[in-house]
Amino acid sequence: MAFAPMGPEASFFAVLDQHRASLLAALRRGGGEPAGGGTPQASSFNLKKALRSVCEERKREACGETSSSEVLASIESVIQDIITSVARNEAPAFTIGNRSSWENIKFEDSVGLQMVTHFTTRKIKSDSLKSVKKFALILKILSKIYKLVQSNTYATKRDIYYTDSQLFGNQTVVDNIINDISCMLKVPRMSLHIAVAVPSNIQGIRNAKFLLIVEKDATFQRLLDDNFCNRMSPCIMITGKGVPDLNTRLLVKKLWDTFHIPVFALVDADPHGIEIMCIYKYGSMAMSFEAHNLTVPAIRWLGLLPSDIKRLNIPRDTLIPLTKRDQMKLDSVLKRPYVTCQPFWRKESQRERGRNIGRGRSRLHAPRARCGILSRISRIAPRAKGRR
Numbered sequence: 001m002a003f004a005p006m007g008p009e010a011s012f013f014a015v016l017d018q019h020r021a022s023l024l025a026a027l028r029r030g031g032g033e034p035a036g037g038g039t040p041q042a043s044s045f046n047l048k049k050a051l052r053s054v055c056e057e058r059k060r061e062a063c064g065e066t067s068s069s070e071v072l073a074s075i076e077s078v079i080q081d082i083i084t085s086v087a088r089n090e091a092p093a094f095t096i097g098n099r100s101s102w103e104n105i106k107f108e109d110s111v112g113l114q115m116v117t118h119f120t121t122r123k124i125k126s127d128s129l130k131s132v133k134k135f136a137l138i139l140k141i142l143s144k145i146y147k148l149v150q151s152n153t154y155a156t157k158r159d160i161y162y163t164d165s166q167l168f169g170n171q172t173v174v175d176n177i178i179n180d181i182s183c184m185l186k187v188p189r190m191s192l193h194i195a196v197a198v199p200s201n202i203q204g205i206r207n208a209k210f211l212l213i214v215e216k217d218a219t220f221q222r223l224l225d226d227n228f229c230n231r232m233s234p235c236i237m238i239t240g241k242g243v244p245d246l247n248t249r250l251l252v253k254k255l256w257d258t259f260h261i262p263v264f265a266l267v268d269a270d271p272h273g274i275e276i277m278c279i280y281k282y283g284s285m286a287m288s289f290e291a292h293n294l295t296v297p298a299i300r301w302l303g304l305l306p307s308d309i310k311r312l313n314i315p316r317d318t319l320i321p322l323t324k325r326d327q328m329k330l331d332s333v334l335k336r337p338y339v340t341c342q343p344f345w346r347k348e349s350q351r352e353r354g355r356n357i358g359r360g361r362s363r364l365h366a367p368r369a370r371c372g373i374l375s376r377i378s379r380i381a382p383r384a385k386g387r388r
Contacts (some may be wrong), residue, residue, distance in 0.1 A: 066191040068150075071187055071191055071192065072146065072150060074185045074186075075146050075149075078094070078184070079142075082139075091126050093124060093126060094123065094135060094180075095184070096122055096123075096124060096180050096183060097115060097119045097121055099179070099287075099288070100286070101120060101285075104116055104288070109338070109341065111292060111295060112283040112288075112297060112338070113282055113283045113285060113295075113337075113338075114288050115289045124138060134177070137177055138180065140167075141174070141178065144160055145192050145193065148192070149192070152193075154194070156194070157171065157194060160178075161174045178194055183289045189246075196246065207234045208234045208235055208236045208259065210232075210235050210263070211237075211238065211252070211255055211256070212237045212265075212266060213238055213239070213280055213299070214266050215240075215265075215267040216239065216241065216268070217242075219266070220239035224237075236255065240276075240280075242276065243276055244279060249280065252296055253293065253294055256296045263298060263300070264300050264301075265277040265281070265301055265302060266302050266303060266304070267301075267303075268304060269308060270320075270322070270326060271333050271349075272326070272329060274349060275329065277299070278333075278339075280299055281296060281297055281338075301345070306351040307348060333349060334346065
């Protein structure tokens with residue numbers, strides 16, 4: 001849903017306080033839709049399911065991650081299958097869930113994109129020229145993971161890559177194989193003892209009123225130059241510099257789980273910006289098997305909305321024409337389950353299609369777009385320096 005102030009004269013921080021109070025109240029009573037949850041245009045967000053999901057996730061965390069003995073047993077089972085195949089004079093293969101098919105994905109607004117229970121699979125065969133190298137690399141990384149878990153030590157993806165950089169070729173190969181192994185074993189990556197650099201102690205920002213996710217580093221830097229953080233203090237501002245990596249998504253998830261403060265997304269008014277916001281909010285197809293650890297369905301779309309281009313009188317010469325690739329991306333986004341179930345999002349996305357090549361897309365670092373969105377914030381926010 002998009003965020004809107006409750007009335008033209010409403011204090012931004014008053015709205016935030018009310019929003020957070022409703023979140024916490026719903027959490028305490030085990031669910032319930034908060035008052036003033038959005039505009040009449042916005043589709044209703046099922047907060048009850050989202051908060052229940054958070055509670056269930058905390059229960060899982062309290063019980064601990066997948067135990068080391070379970071991970072070791074899972075790896076041993078996979079290796080036993082390989083040995084059995086060899087003993088039968090059959091070519092061994094790994095069976096892995098297909099992480100690139102929408103057929104394997106289900107959508108719940110309380111969690112996001114999840115892999116279905118009975119998913120289609122693909123085989124990484126040892127007797128195929130196309131996949132034999134990947135088979136060998138999976139086996140090699142499985143061996144390293146087994147040693148890490150067995151010795152109760154941790155390594156980063158980068159550490160694993162540098163154990164044999166010439167063999168792996170590039171970091172992306174290692175990243176994809178680790179995700180495939182995590183999906184194949186049905187365990188979170190941390191349970192594989194692959195370390196993720198997410199701060200464990202974030203108590204110093206407990207007084208923050210809200211978290212703002214900014215799509216691009218250029219916009220992030222301009223907001224810093226405009227003294228945004230001081231003007232809106234206390235707040236947290238984060239950027240994933242485009243499509244967010246796993247660490248950034250985990251950090252946003254940790255901040256939400258820890259503080260339950262309102263979270264807003266500020267992205268370009270184009271198909272790529274909308275998709276990036278949805279990755280934070282609902283996850284991605286490739287990582288759908290670990291949705292519970294990554295998604296924050298409570299994120300709200302602050303802007304830049306495609307309708308803002310007209311509302312803020314952004315000049316046409318600041319707009320960037322939509323390319324054929326942009327149009328293809330827009331068509332793809334419009335078919336996503338999280339867009340089809342939200343009329344407001346769909347309407348905004350179709351505005352982008354309606355402009356087509358004639359108007360193009362507006363980016364946040366364009367002067368009028370940036371000034372316009374800051375002007376909107378200024379109109380609904382009093383001078384808040386020092387406010388707690």
